[in-house]
Amino acid sequence: MEYKFREIEKKWQKYWEDNKTFKCYDDTSNPKKYYILDMFPYPSGSGLHVGHPEGYTATDIVARYKRMKGFNVLHPMGWDAFGLPAEQYAMQTGTHPSVTTRKNCDTFRRQIKEIGLSYDWDREINTTDPEYFKWTQWIFIQLYKTWYDEKACKGRHIDELQVPDYIRKEGKDAVEKYINDKRLAYYDNAQVWWCSSCKIVCANEEVLTDGTHEKCGHPVTKMNLKQWMLRIPHYAERLLEGLDNLDWPEGIKDQQRNWIGKSTGAEVDFMIDNTDLKITVFTTRPDTLFGATYMVLAPEHELTRQLTTPEFKNKVEKYIKDSALKSDLDRTDLAKEKTGVFTGAYAINPVNNKKIPVWTADYVLTGYGTGAIMAVPAHDERDFEFAEKYGLPINCIMKPDTNDEELKERIVKGEECWTEDGVYINSSDTVTGIDINNLKKDKGIEKTIKWLEDNKRGRAMVNYKLRDWLFSRQRYWGEPFPVIHWEDGTISVLDESELPLELPDMEKYEPGENGESPLANAGNWLNVVDNNGRKGRRETNTMPQWAGSCWYYLRFIDPENNQSIFSKEKEKYWMPVDLYIGGAEHAVLHLLYSRFWHKVLYDLGHVTHNEPYLKLFNQGMILAFAYETKTGAKVPGDMVEEKDGKFFHKESGEELSQIVAKMSKSLKNVVNPDDIIESYGADSLRLYEMFMGPLDASKPWDEKGVKGVFGFLTRVNRLFGNLDNITDEKDDKDIIKALHQTIMKTGGDIENLRFNTAISSLMIFTNLAIKKGKVTKETAMTFAKILNPFAPHLAEELWQLYGNDKSLAYEQWPKVNEEFLKEDTFEYPVSFNGKLRFKLELSLEMPNDEIESLVINDERSGKWLAGKKPRKIIIVRGRIINVVV
């Protein structure tokens, strides 16, 4: 039987499409629902690469399996189609981005369909479709109309915000400002990262640590622009807590926790000597107040100029200017050597009323905490480094917990910094009444905070690294903001009935030089006049690409609804997403933003669950072999030839070493799924992607492996695809046992996303069945069922061959019959002092004393006992026997 994979695969893909086999109905009467989601792709111009089908195949296997287990499965696909490349292409060629996008989506859809993935294509969505982004704009309006009630820890409608009387007394503008300052979405001046190559503002998250733009590698600079921002930090605590109950990889949760960056400590107020100015600092170590020997303000801090004394004015001004310039340079330079200048001012340390100098230095960041610190050089490494450089006093206030006496002495003398725990010294003051001497860190912090609060010098405080989310981009190809800026300086959002606000057609897509979006040139679209003749201008920025992907999982639930974002009943039925699979590169941004929006929607009563994604799994990256010379120079794949397992440069003949690297055009090692499907078929592609190794591991692509699984499918087809091999006689006991073991193994492995071992068990069974040569129809049909999630085309073909006229997509997953798995005997490995010596087949019922005597009296034991009596015999039933001599 020839394995005509192309024929079979085309036939079944057409069948599934014609019969809408995988159409998903909102059958709310079935209590078993399963929502399984892929991270939808950005449809790039280069089409699918082999990394995409990895995650898609994994979810497809689970989806097909769950259907066979009787679940109502929601398994949709769509396109995250706003993005820069289509716009850049438009600039070069004048082609409208929507044309490019449609073409790319068509390619992606065709490629994905050829893999035989069981999506419900009737639910396909596209973030660039006005019917979709209408609701993205709608959510933005909700964010604009929401404030965060810190007492209730929840977002509420802006109409429910009580404006205090003292604000009301100040008039309409003050009220307006008060309200705007509370909105989750707000418009304000912001210092932003600007990429002059892409002519775009970047979120902090899009700037790499070396100060370059992650998209293009060009260095970014700072710029002040009016921007839309989202107050995600209000949700920091809930985003943090919410992680605890999610079935996500711990590493991803840790990354989110780090990103949110919660730290607990206190705010402390320092009065400036001879003024009534006050500096408030945030510190996690209020217990070290006695060691504070100076203070530092960020150069941008509003008090820096104010408290500088005349004689230091010039120096400080220069420093402020220099550091503003400096932040335009490579940011890593900042990290190297600390600089700063004295302001001439002194602050009063509240715990002992001592005067300490106030400096300004750019190692203190303006965006974190209060932008000012108390410096405790003896117990903070950054402060220590700074103090050493500028000769500031270093006062040790803690006897360190260390047995290194020499180190201890150096620390107490202030020659070394100690940041760990210890016992306080020099930490009391009779005037202020605080005394933490002889305490340790935890108690010291506690007691100091109490003292600060009792004396109104500070308060317990929690700080987060998470900043406001910069939410606008100077781009054409994104969701337009449903916002009008009026000539009187007010802002209004569109009414829901005016949505969607579509993009205007443009002739040119070039952005302006100074952060102006291309939309600023769309005259007709841009200018509006209200009923009273008031002139206004639409917002010309568009939303970032994150916007569309923040909530797409909700639209899949009810993609054609034009009355509301989705029906409440359907949301209640389908949410939350039961399994979400995608790349780890979205560990922080997409997943955090998405959770944030979900929580806002939850607070406003639009969704029924607090978290969108119950279980998350990250597939590993698919790498490829690459070649390099002895000096480490990379050699493109087409310049390499293999001889006797060694690799040589085709031209120079130099021997090369094989390494594993990311697929890249320059290395010429990119694998195109289309080629694999053409040569080996979609089932082989699917099987190989899963057989390579654990789903979450990074692993190199090796075409020899594809040949391996292709060979397996060929053998499956040869045996099971030939009715001559289907017998009416009974199956042997061992094949029935193997079959049931395989059912159990594959089912369990699918549940645990361990597809490589599931496939291995299918191979083991097939190898045994081939040895037998014949199987019963019942066995063959069962095998087709368990093969189905992995290689659905071949499985359907076999199923039809056995006389079934319906697709096996909804056949019941076979039940494991424990009867067939029972064992009476076990071949025990018998070891002496832990070393395996021989094997002994024994009844599993046999009592221990009988086993012992059989082992001792076995002739093979004589050599190892050497006439001695064993000290102990350990018998683990069904496992092992170990004789201790």
Next chain:
RNA sequence: GCCCGGAUGGUGGAAUUGGUAGACACGUUGGACUUAAAAUCCAAUGGCCGUUUAGGCUGUGCGGGUUCAAGUCCCGCUCCGGGUACCA
């Protein structure tokens, strides 16, 4: 620096979570079929020693430890990958 992963044959990877290390597959070698090659099938395959028959030693990045028993647990390292970075 800090936070996560990881290291097992020539290669990708298994190992019931403390109980026969190397499942399954690739590759290699030998054989069958063939005029020949490809394809297919059968067999062998961690390393070393021994071999007429056995068999033995050794082996999961390195060094210690716990245990009747360690790839798996504990302590101390090395190397590789990812994230993050003056966050007070």
